[in-house]
Amino acid sequence: MTTRRAVLGGLAASAFLPKTGWSQVGEPVALSAAQRPDGALSLVGLDAQGTIVFEIPLSARGHAAAAHPTEAEAVAIARRPGRFAVVLDCAEGRVRTTLEAPDGRHFYGHAAFSRDGKYLFTTENAFEKGEGRVGIWDRSAGFERVGEVSSGGIGPHEIIRLPDGAFAIANGGIRTHPATGRDKLNLETMRANLTVMTPDGEITDQKQLPELHQLNSLRHIAALPDGRIGCGFQWQGDPFEVPALLAVFEKGKGLAFVDMDEPDLRSLNAYIGSVAAIGLDGFIASSPRGGKVMAFGADGSLGKSFSASDVCGVASSAKTQTLVTDGSGQVYVFERQNLARLAQHDRAFDNHLVSLNS
Amino acid sequence: MKRRLAFAFSLLAIPAIADTQAVIDSHILPRHGEFVAATSALASVAENDCTADALKPAFSDAYDAWISISHIQFGPIEEQGLGLAMSFWPDPKDSTGKAIARLTSAKDPIVESADFGEVSAAAQGFTALERLLFDPQPDADYACALTQAVANGLVDKAESINAAWPGFAGLMTEAGNDRFQSEEEVNRALYTALSTGLEFLHDQRLGRPLGTFERPRPRRAEARRSERSLRHIELSLAALEELATTFYSGDLNLTKSAFADARARAAALDDPALAGVADPSKRIRIEALQRTVRDIQNAVNTEIGKPLGITAGFNALDGD
Numbered sequence: 001m002t003t004r005r006a007v008l009g010g011l012a013a014s015a016f017l018p019k020t021g022w023s024q025v026g027e028p029v030a031l032s033a034a035q036r037p038d039g040a041l042s043l044v045g046l047d048a049q050g051t052i053v054f055e056i057p058l059s060a061r062g063h064a065a066a067a068h069p070t071e072a073e074a075v076a077i078a079r080r081p082g083r084f085a086v087v088l089d090c091a092e093g094r095v096r097t098t099l100e101a102p103d104g105r106h107f108y109g110h111a112a113f114s115r116d117g118k119y120l121f122t123t124e125n126a127f128e129k130g131e132g133r134v135g136i137w138d139r140s141a142g143f144e145r146v147g148e149v150s151s152g153g154i155g156p157h158e159i160i161r162l163p164d165g166a167f168a169i170a171n172g173g174i175r176t177h178p179a180t181g182r183d184k185l186n187l188e189t190m191r192a193n194l195t196v197m198t199p200d201g202e203i204t205d206q207k208q209l210p211e212l213h214q215l216n217s218l219r220h221i222a223a224l225p226d227g228r229i230g231c232g233f234q235w236q237g238d239p240f241e242v243p244a245l246l247a248v249f250e251k252g253k254g255l256a257f258v259d260m261d262e263p264d265l266r267s268l269n270a271y272i273g274s275v276a277a278i279g280l281d282g283f284i285a286s287s288p289r290g291g292k293v294m295a296f297g298a299d300g301s302l303g304k305s306f307s308a309s310d311v312c313g314v315a316s317s318a319k320t321q322t323l324v325t326d327g328s329g330q331v332y333v334f335e336r337q338n339l340a341r342l343a344q345h346d347r348a349f350d351n352h353l354v355s356l357n358s
Numbered sequence: 359m360k361r362r363l364a365f366a367f368s369l370l371a372i373p374a375i376a377d378t379q380a381v382i383d384s385h386i387l388p389r390h391g392e393f394v395a396a397t398s399a400l401a402s403v404a405e406n407d408c409t410a411d412a413l414k415p416a417f418s419d420a421y422d423a424w425i426s427i428s429h430i431q432f433g434p435i436e437e438q439g440l441g442l443a444m445s446f447w448p449d450p451k452d453s454t455g456k457a458i459a460r461l462t463s464a465k466d467p468i469v470e471s472a473d474f475g476e477v478s479a480a481a482q483g484f485t486a487l488e489r490l491l492f493d494p495q496p497d498a499d500y501a502c503a504l505t506q507a508v509a510n511g512l513v514d515k516a517e518s519i520n521a522a523w524p525g526f527a528g529l530m531t532e533a534g535n536d537r538f539q540s541e542e543e544v545n546r547a548l549y550t551a552l553s554t555g556l557e558f559l560h561d562q563r564l565g566r567p568l569g570t571f572e573r574p575r576p577r578r579a580e581a582r583r584s585e586r587s588l589r590h591i592e593l594s595l596a597a598l599e600e601l602a603t604t605f606y607s608g609d610l611n612l613t614k615s616a617f618a619d620a621r622a623r624a625a626a627l628d629d630p631a632l633a634g635v636a637d638p639s640k641r642i643r644i645e646a647l648q649r650t651v652r653d654i655q656n657a658v659n660t661e662i663g664k665p666l667g668i669t670a671g672f673n674a675l676d677g678d
């Protein structure tokens with residue numbers, strides 16, 4: 001299986017492998033793509049106080065990042081339907097290499113490293129057929145593309161590594177084609193699912209949304225230490241007919257939708273932008289379109305809700321405290337079921353705040 | 359250093375153009391005062407005579423007063439979670455009809471208790487009252503009790519948000535507190551009320567009944583039973599124009615002319631329940647009104663949003 005060329009490539013690449021861990025670049029706890037007031041784009045690292053501890057220029061708008069489990073390295077993925085992802089050396093503040101989607105593929109905005117940090121997995125669109133893919137990249141070979149597997153559905157968006165080393169993929173169900181930008185091509189037949197697969201690409205669990213949720217697109221997911229997965233949806237139908245926007249997935253039990261009364265449901269404007277797992281049994285979700293952060297429990301119970309304009313970035317945390325960011329440069333801390341302001345920056349923080357401690 | 363100077367200059371420049379105090383004093387507070395007065399009048403009529411004919415004029419005045427502040431969805435109404443309890447619309451799942459039917463068939467005594475505020479928001483506001491007054495009711499006595507409960511509840515809600523406004527207004531004028539850290543955040547809140555109000559007018563009050571050319575949805579018009587659909591459009595145009603011109607004292611030529619155009623088109627429609635959406639010859643004029651609302655949205659963005667440095671949501675608009 002391993003070719004001579006791959007081995008040589010790996011040896012050559014290892015010569016400039018990083019030796020710097022995250023603790024040496026200012027103790028960041030989370031990463032976010034950002035935009036400066038002059039329009040310049042970057043990836044920033046935030047510490048627990050909400051201070052920007054490093055900032056690396058990006059040439060295009062990023063969406064989410066994948067953080068290497070141990071090394072001070074992050075992969076910033078272009079905003080959908082981008083075809084580039086950049087591997088950043090966060091200690092040196094430079095681009096280490098660039099990933100280009102193969103012909104006929106584009107990235108969907110999210111990626112995740114394997115637990116040992118050796119492989120990167122990217123969600124992709126095989127757009128001529130409209131099939132979801134997970135691209136596999138070998139870090140030791142300078143991020144060479146070494147393969148791909150089916151994502152288990154159409155329109156995969158967020159991919160996360162689960163505590164046991166497997167992966168969960170939010171297949172949003174919506175078909176798009178780069179020739180028509182972000183136009184949604186299959187709303188009448190779309191059907192989202194949550195897929196769980198081993199690092200080898202073997203699908204071990206899959207839950208399709210029920211009929212009532214035919215127009216609900218699963219986009220963002222986050223996992224607790226026990227493997228339960230919080231799910232955030234984006235409803236494609238009449239915003240006043242949303243059945244639910246949050247759910248919890250548990251292996252063997254399927255999806256349990258979070259029940260909300262109509263005022264809470266409407267306050268989210270049919271749209272969840274990001275989900276994070278907090279502590280042992282809680283989640284928070286953000287709605288930039290509703291300007292809300294909402295807490296919910298792994299038991300499906302609804303927690304408190306907070307107003308925060310254009311809020312989106314929420315970082316998962318094994319602790320009970322975490323960071324939240326918005327489009328006008330605000331950093332909040334979510335702690336003990338309360339959201340408080342922490343810092344203000346001259347930046348617009350982009351959709352996702354990626355945790356470094358989970 | 360250069361940036362710091364520019365920032366200082368912008369702090370000096372903004373208050374002269376964006377006037378929070380004026381919005382509070384001559385837009386928000388008086389309109390909330392009118393809302394309290396109109397709901398109180400409605401409740402006292404209902405106390406004496408809860409028949410539909412007796413109540414319709416006071417209902418109309420109170421509903422007018424609500425629609426005229428319904429674009430102010432931040433502050434006390436948000437903190438107290440009362441928006442949907444004032445008016446449950448859009449309501450594609452007919453939550454209002456179901457909630458009223460449920461209460462009526464059970465003859466639920468909650469209408470006589472202080473806990474009426476605990477019932478479904480869909481049974482509490484003007485949308486519920488409209489059903490009670492304009493749809494035949496199977497149980498006249500219960501309908502009367504429910505009507506009185508809704509009317510009294512509206513007074514309680516109106517008084518509650520009105521009482522909280524002066525305190526909240528203080529947070530807006532003395533920015534630098536936990537709710538509003540800067541004047542920019544206050545401006546953003548007011549601008550959002552304006553732009554969201556226009557969006558609701560375009561997408562919901564006009565967009566819902568318009569549906570598509572192939573499938574117009576006249577039964578989706580707001581308050582079609584009381585034939586107030588067009589009136590709500592005119593009232594919200596007036597309220598939003600007053601907010602825009604009170605808030606921003608810079609050049610508003612495009613905005614004012616677009617508002618004037620929309621007002622004229624609305625006034626010429628002569629179609630109170632917007633039933634014309636299903637008639638191609640009339641529909642075209644409702645579509646033209648909707649396009650004019652889009653013109654207002656664009657003008658407001660150009661003439662108010664941009665000069666104040668308020669960009670539409672970086673994340674909210676990105677959508678992914």
